[in-house]
Amino acid sequence: MTYLFIPTAVAGFVVTCTDIRTRRVPRAVIVGGSAAQLLCLVVWCVLYGQWPSLAMSVVLGLGSALVQLGLAMVRPGTLGFGDVTCTLMMGFAVGWFGLTAVLMWWMLMGLIGLIMLGLCKGRGGDSIPFAPAIVLAAVIVVLLSLF
Structure with missing residues (x-):
C-alpha cells in the first residue's frame, strides 16, 4: 500500500x-500532485471499497489547509499561500490515516519548523522555507502509519 502515496511523495x-x-x-506541482493523489485514492476505493477513508482524507486535507490559511x-x-x-x-495523504495521524503531523510539523527556524536564525537568516517541514512531517507520519 506504500505505492498509494507516491504522487504526494514525488x-x-x-x-x-x-x-x-x-x-x-510551484502551484502547478501542487495541483498535479493533489489531482494524482486523489485519483490514486479514488481508484483504490473503487477496487477495495474504502470510501470512508477517502472522505476522511478529503475532509482532513481541506481542514488542514483552512487552519493553515487562518494561521497565514x-x-x-x-506563511505564504504556497505553504x-x-x-x-500533503493533508490528502496524511488524512487517509485519520485524525490522530493529522494531529501527529501538525505537532511534528511545528517541531521541525521550530528547529529549522532556530538553525536559520542562528545563521543570520530572516526567513525559512516552510514547505520542507510540511513535507518531512507528512512523510514521517505516513511511514509510521504504514508500518
Whole structure:
C-alpha cells in the first residue's frame, strides 16, 4: 500500500527542493500532485471499497489547509499561500490515516519548523522555507502509519 502515496511523495520532493532554492511553491506541482493523489485514492476505493477513508482524507486535507490559511492570515507575511496549498496536498495523504495521524503531523510539523527556524536564525537568516517541514512531517507520519 506504500505505492498509494507516491504522487504526494514525488510532488512533495519537488516542492521542497523548489521552496528551499527559490522560496516559492510551484502551484502547478501542487495541483498535479493533489489531482494524482486523489485519483490514486479514488481508484483504490473503487477496487477495495474504502470510501470512508477517502472522505476522511478529503475532509482532513481541506481542514488542514483552512487552519493553515487562518494561521497565514493572523500574521500576513509569515506563511505564504504556497505553504497553505502544500498543506492541502500533503493533508490528502496524511488524512487517509485519520485524525490522530493529522494531529501527529501538525505537532511534528511545528517541531521541525521550530528547529529549522532556530538553525536559520542562528545563521543570520530572516526567513525559512516552510514547505520542507510540511513535507518531512507528512512523510514521517505516513511511514509510521504504514508500518
